[in-house]
Amino acid sequence: MTKPTSHLILRMAIPGPLRRIFDYLPPLDCDPTQLQAGVRLRLPFGSRQVIGVLLATAQHSEIADKKLRRAQALLDRQPILGEELLKLMHWASRYYQYSIGEVILGSLPTLLRQGQDARTTTETVWQLTAVGEKADPQTLKRAPKQAALLQLLKNHAEGLDAPMLNQQLSNWRASMKRLLEKNWVYLREQKFNSATQNTQAETTIKKQSLALNSHQQLAVEAINAKLDRYQCHLLNGITGSGKTEVYLQVIQKVLDADRQVLVLVPEIGLTPQLIQRFRERLSAHIAVLHSGLGDRSRLNNWLACGHGEARVLIGTRSALFTPLPALGLIILDEEHDLSFKQQDSFRYNARDLAIVRAQKIGIPIVLGSATPSLESLHNVAQQRSQMLSLPERAGTAQPPSLRLLDIRHQKLEQGLSAQLLNRVQQHLDARGQVLLFLNRRGFAPVLMCHDCGWHARCLRCDAHLTVHHGQQQLRCHHCGSQRRINPHCPDCNSESLHFMGAGTERVEEVLSHRFPEVRVLRIDRDSTRRKGSLEKMLDEIQRGEPVILVGTQMLAKGHHFPNVTLVGMLDADYGLFSSDFRASERMGQLLLQVAGRAGRAERAGEVLIQTHQPDNPLLHFLLQHDYSGFSQTLLKERAEAELPPYSHLALLRAESPDATAAMQFLQEAKQQAAQIQSQLLAFGPLPAPMERRAGRFRAQLLFQHHQRGELQQWLAQLMPQLENMKSARKVRWSIDVDPMEMY
Numbered sequence: 001m002t003k004p005t006s007h008l009i010l011r012m013a014i015p016g017p018l019r020r021i022f023d024y025l026p027p028l029d030c031d032p033t034q035l036q037a038g039v040r041l042r043l044p045f046g047s048r049q050v051i052g053v054l055l056a057t058a059q060h061s062e063i064a065d066k067k068l069r070r071a072q073a074l075l076d077r078q079p080i081l082g083e084e085l086l087k088l089m090h091w092a093s094r095y096y097q098y099s100i101g102e103v104i105l106g107s108l109p110t111l112l113r114q115g116q117d118a119r120t121t122t123e124t125v126w127q128l129t130a131v132g133e134k135a136d137p138q139t140l141k142r143a144p145k146q147a148a149l150l151q152l153l154k155n156h157a158e159g160l161d162a163p164m165l166n167q168q169l170s171n172w173r174a175s176m177k178r179l180l181e182k183n184w185v186y187l188r189e190q191k192f193n194s195a196t197q198n199t200q201a202e203t204t205i206k207k208q209s210l211a212l213n214s215h216q217q218l219a220v221e222a223i224n225a226k227l228d229r230y231q232c233h234l235l236n237g238i239t240g241s242g243k244t245e246v247y248l249q250v251i252q253k254v255l256d257a258d259r260q261v262l263v264l265v266p267e268i269g270l271t272p273q274l275i276q277r278f279r280e281r282l283s284a285h286i287a288v289l290h291s292g293l294g295d296r297s298r299l300n301n302w303l304a305c306g307h308g309e310a311r312v313l314i315g316t317r318s319a320l321f322t323p324l325p326a327l328g329l330i331i332l333d334e335e336h337d338l339s340f341k342q343q344d345s346f347r348y349n350a351r352d353l354a355i356v357r358a359q360k361i362g363i364p365i366v367l368g369s370a371t372p373s374l375e376s377l378h379n380v381a382q383q384r385s386q387m388l389s390l391p392e393r394a395g396t397a398q399p400p401s402l403r404l405l406d407i408r409h410q411k412l413e414q415g416l417s418a419q420l421l422n423r424v425q426q427h428l429d430a431r432g433q434v435l436l437f438l439n440r441r442g443f444a445p446v447l448m449c450h451d452c453g454w455h456a457r458c459l460r461c462d463a464h465l466t467v468h469h470g471q472q473q474l475r476c477h478h479c480g481s482q483r484r485i486n487p488h489c490p491d492c493n494s495e496s497l498h499f500m501g502a503g504t505e506r507v508e509e510v511l512s513h514r515f516p517e518v519r520v521l522r523i524d525r526d527s528t529r530r531k532g533s534l535e536k537m538l539d540e541i542q543r544g545e546p547v548i549l550v551g552t553q554m555l556a557k558g559h560h561f562p563n564v565t566l567v568g569m570l571d572a573d574y575g576l577f578s579s580d581f582r583a584s585e586r587m588g589q590l591l592l593q594v595a596g597r598a599g600r601a602e603r604a605g606e607v608l609i610q611t612h613q614p615d616n617p618l619l620h621f622l623l624q625h626d627y628s629g630f631s632q633t634l635l636k637e638r639a640e641a642e643l644p645p646y647s648h649l650a651l652l653r654a655e656s657p658d659a660t661a662a663m664q665f666l667q668e669a670k671q672q673a674a675q676i677q678s679q680l681l682a683f684g685p686l687p688a689p690m691e692r693r694a695g696r697f698r699a700q701l702l703f704q705h706h707q708r709g710e711l712q713q714w715l716a717q718l719m720p721q722l723e724n725m726k727s728a729r730k731v732r733w734s735i736d737v738d739p740m741e742m743y
């Protein structure tokens with residue numbers, strides 16, 4: 001036994017996976033009153049230095065006196081994280097079984113994690129000079145970029161900073177230089193982004209709120225009636241039913257009461273149009289947080305929220321961990337979206353944690369979706385949350401008609417049936433736009449030799465290489481490796497290499513041949529990689545000329561296509577056959593989301609779904625726009641199979657370059673688990689559906705329990721034991737509580 005130390009001890013969270021709290025002595029010459037939970041300190045750790053966050057102080061440590069190390073410096077005069085957020089992080093650390101250090105440090109803005117000052121700095125704003133204000137964009141006809149920039153600056157008399165310009169224009173710097181040379185623009189330094197603060201809001205005229213229809217009215221009233229306590233509302237409104245209008249009116253009410261609002265959206269949903277819509281309506285400083293921002297803007301926006309200057313924060317998943325001392329309402333849009341789940345490092349679900357945050361503060365949360373997740377619907381059934389429905393489209397738009405195209409025995413041209421192609425022609429003739437949806441990018445998923453049967457496979461994964469014709473490349477969509485297409489078969493030297501199956505690139509090619517007089521725009525991860533290219537295509541679509549859009553699920557979210565009159569789903573069947581138990585739920589959500597893109601304005605839309613399963617009962621619910629019937633059927637299936645939300649899962653994954661190490665580790669983990677609790681169901685270990693990826697062999701072990709709490713307690717015991725297992729050192733392993741994808 002070592003004698004316990006008796007001084008002021010700092011209990012620190014430090015970055016890294018170790019599920020422990022670390023004890024340190026305070027820095028010399030440090031005022032102890034400043035040692036409050038939530039401040040950062042610089043610490044020696046092994047031979048390195050790390051930045052840690054103080055969780056608490058104590059009088060005693062289990063560590064022997066002479067082994068305790070002293071913190072080097074206190075970095076903050078005031079806590080950067082308040083008690084509320086620290087509590088949430090502790091909760092998340094326990095629930096998801098990640099170290100408190102990984103949770104806290106991982107959610108801080110990069111600059112704070114690196115130990116930089118938690119103070120706002122100045123930033124550059126571009127603003128029109130008096131001469132510039134009088135200049136006419138028409139005179140810049142030959143320089144359309146400069147004209148666009150001039151117009152933009154005219155619309156923002158208070159000036160624009162780099163993040164805002166980036167949002168609106170790509171490559172604006174060269175044009176800005178020209179305008180500076182003309183003396184139409186000047187530069188000014190100001191305290192962080194007050195340009196985005198809408199401080200002039202009171203003087204600029206905001207758009208009026210819309211007169212609500214009766215469903216919207218009921219929803220707004222129901223939410224407003226309970227602003228002073230925790231309540232989870234599920235706003236279930238079909239696409240175009242005016243959910244955003246409901247959000248805006250409730251937000252206004254909360255702002256009037258001098259509280260802050262957090263709005264979480266899926267990654268792909270955070271479009272400039274959305275931010276614009278909020279700015280046009282709300283007289284409040286709106287901050288934005290997403291991964292596209294530079295480190296400095298991220299920090300500034302984060303601090304503006306923490307200091308209370310920003311009143312509304314719109315952000316993606318990780319914005320959940322932003323300090324908002326006067327938080328009065330959380331809104332989470334498209335709550336069914338998968339991007340709220342973090343799939344690597346600290347695996348958490350921002351939707352579920354947002355509910356916990358609201359609960360802990362005692363404020364309402366609104367989850368919005370046209371196609372709610374089964375989990376959220378189950379919560380309504382259990383009366384844990386309240387459903388508010390918007391069953392009709394707002395304004396005049398009509399819901400689209402949905403129809404199945406039976407493609408059994410039909411000849412398909414790269415996945416396109418003759419019936420579908422005919423309808424495409426008719427819609428184009430009527431000057432409508434057409435959107436074709438296919439969940440596979442690239443040209444063809446398989447390259448095969450007709451003579452010997454060789455096919456192109458990734459050397460590092462158990463996967464085919466996808467042909468990308470444009471770049472003349474074979475690419476692996478799992479590890480990113482790529483190589484050039486060779487005209488000869490590497491096995492038999494034959495030249496008869498065939499492309500099998502169709503991706504977006506190939507469908508684009510077929511359509512360009514077939515409809516040479518219209519533009520075909522492909523929208524997927526490949527075609528939108530270059531900054532600004534998506535915006536350019538979206539602009540072209542907004543102009544309303546007949547075009548054909550071919551795209552992946554990027555098209556299903558966030559964007560409004562008022563002139564699209566025909567939507568075609570090429571491969572709806574894949575969702576009916578997948579091994580993932582969530583696949584049919586996803587397929588239905590995607591189908592209705594894609595369908596919702598059509599006919600949003602005056603023109604009614606038509607949606608055609610190609611299928612080999614025209615009698616599938618699930619598809620028939622969707623045809624009737626009966627998402628409720630669809631989801632009730634799936635919930636029944638889940639109940640019978642005892643799958644979530646009727647039971648709780650945790651997935652232990654392991655991987656290693658060594659072919660057997662991962663399975664061995666999981667086998668031992670399973671034995672350990674059985675010793676702690678014999679009633680727990682453990683399935684596996686099994687090789688992952690794609691066993692080898694990027695040169696590593698992967699395996700998984702699935703735990704299931706009917707009681708969330710018991711699963712938690714039991715995992716909490718197991719994790720430290722796994723950390724200490726010898727076989728753990730040979731693998732990379734991770735735990736995924738409430739996994740959303742089973743690979």
Ligand code: ADP
Nearest residue numbers: 210211212213239240241242243244245394395
């Ligand atoms: P959602 O978010 O549910 O998809 P939106 O809020 O984007 O729907 O609304 C769809 C369209 O209907 C928008 O153009 C919006 O301006 C319009 N709209 C919404 N509410 C009303 C209303 N009460 N009266 C008239 N138009 C409305």
Ligand code: ZN
Nearest residue numbers: 449452489492
């Ligand atoms: Zn061959």
Ligand code: ZN
Nearest residue numbers: 458461476479
């Ligand atoms: Zn690969």
